[in-house]
Amino acid sequence: MLTVSNYHYIREDYSAPYPSIFGVTPTAFKKQLKLFKNEGDLITPSEFLANYEELVVSKDNFFFITFDDGLKEQFDFALPILDELGMQAIFFANSMNTEEGRVSxxxxxxxxxxxxxxxxxxxxxxxxxxxxxxxxxxxxxxxxxxxxxxxxxxxxxxxxxxxxxxxxxxxxxxxxxxxxxxxxILESLYMSKSQLQYLANIDCLGSHTHTHYPLGLLREDKLIYELEHSKNYLEQLSGKAIQMIAYPYGTPEACTDLVAETAKKVGYLYGFTTKKGIIEKSQNKLLLNRFDCNDVVGGKNYKP
Ligand SMILES: [Zn+2]
The missing domain is CATH 1.10.533 (Death Domain, Fas)
Incomplete structure (x- = not known):
């Protein structure tokens, strides 16, 4: 059984005049990883790619950790915790932030x-x-x-x-x-090129498209660009193959069959949505289920 748990922001302090940024603290993240370890095994991106077929049909519990948006705080706070526990996660980044120097x-x-x-x-x-x-x-x-x-x-x-x-x-x-x-904001919010290269080098980098648009609403030429350009850019930056993608927003409107087909066509092997659920054997590999970290064990909305 394969459960994917997704994260965005990870920081100590979320206070703001009108709190609108939500996520986990490093302490909560570490606590949740330990809960996953108690309930099963955490797998690395390389293990995911190598053993996907077996993991999905196994009766054992496997957890896979993903981070969206290529945020610097993920590198600063999540990576050391993962390292400490001897674990890895995949980090999905948008190419626009580093390539064009623009905030999404x-x-x-x-x-x-x-x-x-x-x-x-x-x-x-x-x-x-x-x-x-x-x-x-x-x-x-x-x-x-x-x-x-x-x-x-x-x-x-x-x-x-x-x-x-x-x-x-x-x-x-x-x-x-x-x-x-x-x-x-660009400097403080997003991973630098060298941080992206570091993650790619340890096989922990994936694409979150170029611009962070809901892909399902794009014209086909723009859709191809979003998928293909970010893959090419991150591959050229790192010299590593980028084989996984997480679709921005991950909702049904954003992840249509055409999106999945196109992602496959440009060379992605696995694509993640934000549709809640464990990964089923019969699922399209380019439209995989993924839980928000709040909805899995240790999360604030988790109901066993
Ligand atoms: Zn995102």
Whole structure:
């Protein structure tokens, strides 16, 4: 039985005027890894690639750790803990951050939301004549973002799924520039090239696409670019094969069959969604289930 547990932010302190960045602390991460070890075996990315077929059908419990977004704090805090326990995880990074020196819009939104309340950001979008969510979309939003209040869920859904990327990027950029210095955030938030190279060298680097868009909503040429370009870039940077990908957002809208087919076509062997569940034998290898760390043993929403 193979359980994948996914992480994003890992830091000591999550305090903010409007807390909008959530994740684990290093202590909680270590505690959860120890729980996994009690319940079964943690596997490395190389073991995942080499033994996937056996792991999936085995009656024993196997855990696989993944990190999305290529955040520097993952390198600084998670890696030493993994090292200490003699473990490895795979880190999925976006190529845009290092290649173009740009902060992903998704992270700009996280940062803005931690300093500006969601209802004011919604007001700003209304002022810009952006159409708000329908009743049906609002329902989807509150289901998708069940940990958020309604205004935050509405804002996230609007930004992630309703406003076109071009418009969204412009809107977000214009507010972001007023509150943050992009170069500073870039430096502090993301892994450096040498950190990415280090991870690739120990076979722990995967792709999270180029730009962090929901792939399922892209035109096919853009979809191919997102998948292929990040693979090529990370491979050229590191000299190692990049065989695994985690799709940004990982929701059904973001991970369509076309996304999986295209990922396979450009050379990925395994692709991860955020659909909860253990990995089933019959599953498409390019659309694998993956739990959020909160939903597995030791997580705050875990119900055995
Ligand atoms: Zn992500």
């Amino acid at each position: 819009t998704v992270h700009k939104i996280h940062l803005l939301r931690s300093v500006i309340p969601s209802h004011l950001l919604l007001d700003y979008l209304k002022e810009q004549k952006i159409a708000m969510l329908t009743q049906e979309e609002l329902q989807k939003a509150t289901t998708n973002y069940r940990f958020d209040d309604t205004a935050s869920a509405e804002l996230k859904y609007l930004l992630n799924f309703k406003i076109s990327f071009d418009v969204q990027e412009l809107l977000v950029q214009s507010i972001f520039e007023k509150h943050f210095l992009e170069s500073e």
